[in-house]
Amino acid sequence: MAKLTNALIIGTALIAVAGCSKKRPETLPPAPSETAPPVDQTTTPTGPTTTGVAPGSAADFQQSVTADTVHFDLDQYDIDPQARAILDSQAAWLAKYPNVRVTIEGHCDERGTREYNLALGDRRANATKNYLASRGxxxxxxxxxxxxxxxxxxxxxxxxxxxxxRRAVTVVIG
Structure with missing residues (x-):
C-alpha cells in the first residue's frame, strides 16, 4: 500500500509540474549578435562618413552642445545670459533624446568652509536643474x-x- 501511495504522489507531482511549464513561443526572438552599437553618420561633400559616436550617448552630448559646463561668479548661483545659452543647447539635445538621464554636478572654488561650499555647490546644481526644467x-x-x-x-x-x-557640469548617465 505504501508503494502505491508513493507512486500516486510522485505521479501527481509530475503532472502538476508538467501543467505549469511555459509553452514555447511560436516565433523566437533573434539571437544576440556581436555587432557594435549604431553609429552616427554625417554627410560631407565627398559622401557619408562615420563619426563613431552613438546618438544619445555621452560623446554625442559632448559634440552636440555648446558646452557641458556653466560658470558662476563668486558666491553666486544665478544663471547669467552666457549660462542660459549653454543650457538652452543642452535642453535642445535632451529634448531630442527623452530617455537620457543626466547628473548635474555643483562645484566651488577652494575658498570658504567645506560645509559652505557643499551648500553653494548644491544651489548651483539645483539652479541649473531648475533652468533645464523650465525649458521642458x-x-x-x-x-x-x-x-x-x-x-x-x-x-x-x-x-x-x-x-x-565655480561651475555646474551636466553629465550624461550611462
Whole structure:
C-alpha cells in the first residue's frame, strides 16, 4: 500500500509540474549578435562618413552642445545670459533624446568652509536643474550632486583657477 501511495504522489507531482511549464513561443526572438552599437553618420561633400559616436550617448552630448559646463561668479548661483545659452543647447539635445538621464554636478572654488561650499555647490546644481526644467526637460531625468571644493578642475590659488572651479557640469548617465 505504501508503494502505491508513493507512486500516486510522485505521479501527481509530475503532472502538476508538467501543467505549469511555459509553452514555447511560436516565433523566437533573434539571437544576440556581436555587432557594435549604431553609429552616427554625417554627410560631407565627398559622401557619408562615420563619426563613431552613438546618438544619445555621452560623446554625442559632448559634440552636440555648446558646452557641458556653466560658470558662476563668486558666491553666486544665478544663471547669467552666457549660462542660459549653454543650457538652452543642452535642453535642445535632451529634448531630442527623452530617455537620457543626466547628473548635474555643483562645484566651488577652494575658498570658504567645506560645509559652505557643499551648500553653494548644491544651489548651483539645483539652479541649473531648475533652468533645464523650465525649458521642458523632465525633472525626474535629472539628479544633482554637490562636490563643493573637493573636485577642482584647475589647480591654483588665483582668480583664473577659482573662476574655472565655480561651475555646474551636466553629465550624461550611462
Amino acid at each position: 526637460v523632465d525633472a525626474s531625468r535629472m539628479t544633482t550632486i554637490s562636490y563643493g571644493k573637493e573636485r577642482p578642475v584647475a589647480m591654483g590659488s588665483d582668480e583664473a583657477s577659482w573662476a574655472q572651479n
